[in-house]
Amino acid sequence: MTLSEENYLKTIYHLQAQSSAGVTTNAIAERIETKASSVTDMLKKLADKDLIAYKKYQGVSLTPSGLLSAKMIVRKHRLWEVFLVDKLAFSWDEVHDIAEQLEHIKSEQLINKLDEFLGFPTQDPHGDPIPDASGRINTIEKQLLSELNEGQQGICVGVKDSSSEFLKYLDKNGIALGSSIEVMSRERFDLSLVIKVNGKQLPVSAKIAGNLFVRLA
Structure with a gap:
């Protein structure tokens, strides 16, 4: 496969993991930041190699060989x-x-x-x-920090948003994989939380809580 074909397979793999429905051409185009027409041309090539199942207007899914290649x-x-x-x-x-x-x-x-x-x-x-x-x-069993109730504790096991900006924010506040996090309180108005991490209380927005995966302690 070409580098571009590999990137498409990986993109479809990640999008497919987020939805049980077929992956749309527009979703792929948005993720790769290219034109839908260019995506359509590539999908035809991948279908010819039996890496995806593709029918116009019906979405895309990985074939068994495409899934293994993406993995x-x-x-x-x-x-x-x-x-x-x-x-x-x-x-x-x-x-x-x-x-x-x-x-x-x-x-x-x-x-x-x-x-x-x-x-x-x-x-x-x-x-x-x-x-x-x-x-x-x-x-592993995990859920978003935003889904925990007051008084519940979890161990940070992953992030939903792996952007550099978010990871730097976590570093600045001492949150890393393995960190113990306790929900101290929840604000009903904006669903923000006050959490306890590394012995300190920290206010976090609903967006931050919705991008941290934890395993219940």
Whole structure:
């Protein structure tokens, strides 16, 4: 596959994970920031390779071979993120763009050696699961911080928004994977929360709470 084809497969994979319905051409165009007509041309190429099932006006879905290919791209991306953070001391807000480049390396042997070298991690620095060499994914029970009630506690296990700006905000406030978070109070007016993290109380907006995944403690 070309680099562009791999990017399309990964995009469809992420969009498909967010919705049980078929992925629309417009959704792909918006995510990749290109014209819908360009998306249509690429979808025809991917369909010819049996990587997607595509019918005009009916949405797109990955075929079994397309799904496995997409998982392998995601696997490479997330393993490289682990390597960059754990071995090269990059911060979690710096690694996405670099991993975007490294994910297109073709060598399966290299990626399997990298996986072994890292100790077969099951999640990346943002808490997202890493597919194994067969495409299997170990999922964990999690929910958004915004869904917790007053008095409930959770352990931060991931982020919904992995943008550099959001991750820098979390760093500034001492919130990281593994942080214990307790909901102290909720404001009915705007659904903002006051949480306790690292022994300190911190007010957070509904937007922030809606982008943090936790596992109930």
